[in-house]
Amino acid sequence: MSDFTNGFWPLYVAIISLVSIAACALLLWVAGSAKVSVKAGQVSDNTTGHVWDEDLRELNNPLPRWWMWLFIITVVFSLAYLAIFPGLGSFQGLLKWSTESEHQQDVTRVRDQVAPLYAEFSAQPIEALAKDPRALAIGERQFMNNCSQCHGSDGRGSQSYPNLTNSNAGWLGERGAEHIVQTVTNGRMGVMPPMGAVIGGEVEISEVAHYVLSLSGSPYNELKAVNGKKKFAACAACHGVDGKGNKAIGAPNLTDDYWLHGRGEAAIASIVKTGKSNVMPAQASKFTPDQIRVVAAYVLSLSATQHSDDDGKTGEKHDKGDKGDKGEKGR
Ligand code: HEC
Ligand code: HEC
Incomplete structure (x- = not known):
């Protein structure tokens, strides 16, 4: 594949390269045998006449x-190099x-x-691969290289990047x-439209936010939650x-008290007012379908083996009695 935009520039570059090499060779030939000319009348003692x-x-x-x-x-090397390699x-x-x-x-x-190994993998369902240490080892490396920058090296995500170790309730889609x-x-x-205009002013938005807080x-x-409950009808279509x-x-x-976009009244009010679109780019170009099955097995194993209500790392907790003292983790 050529990076040039048209046929003129490659020719231009090639000619400059060759002319430069030829000029170097010519200079070499001329300078290689010539001596500094001695002025008429000057005694020739084989010096250039410069004295410091x-x-x-300086000897001539x-x-x-x-x-x-x-x-x-x-010079020979550069000509040979240009003949053999693209330059x-x-x-x-x-x-x-x-x-x-x-x-x-x-590649x-x-x-x-790895084809034989993948052939073996493709004969098994992903749920089985999620228990196969060889598939998990490969899947983990794929995850570290392609997913961890957004979802974290432990898969627990961060604000706006989903925690993939959640139990099904915490997933945006059906975990599987x-x-x-x-x-x-x-x-x-994921798109939530701005709802500010539907809900009303700051007061109404705050009320609906308190109702949402009460749910988890x-x-x-x-008082605010009671008023907010009526407004929640506008949210019920989706939530x-x-x-x-x-x-x-x-x-x-x-x-479920897992907050993808941040915990607390201010975070909820902001999302109601301005909406949210949250994008995960398609990853298909980086993987073969077989590789996707393997990384999927690894992701599945994350939520099968651990449940993330242990340290509140992404501001998550399932314990309803605990009044939000763990704080949220921002980016
Ligand atoms: C550029 C950042 C980015 C990268 C890279 C990325 N993701 Fe995501 N991922 C996101 C975001 C953002 C979402 C949430 C999208 C939404 O709100 O609908 C998401 C959602 C998901 C979900 C759905 C979670 C749920 O709760 O339903 C899965 C599964 C997932 N990602 C797996 C992966 C895997 C596996 C990789 C690597 C192959 C990966 N992601 C790479 C940003 C990323
Ligand atoms: C048209 C569907 C739709 C409507 C109507 C809607 N939402 Fe949402 N909402 C979503 C989607 C989709 C997301 C997730 C965006 C994403 O993938 O990141 C979301 C996200 C949220 C979040 C963030 C949750 C988290 O874990 O951080 C809150 C809070 C929320 N909505 C509250 C509301 C409230 C309150 C209303 C009503 C005033 C409402 N939504 C109306 C679709 C909707």
């Missing part, structure tokens, strides 16, 4: 032989080598090596192999009448 520091004189000799040879070797405009070089093809060869070689494969392949976009057992103002969410459209459960 009273008596330092041609360039040293070893230096000449270095120069010649350099002369868009000429591919005799070897037709490129970083791209070398990388592609490496193909490694894929061939199918949902994970689908999300990794196509990405996903967070600290809330009772459900009971606030338990709707996984089909990715509307989060508001009763």
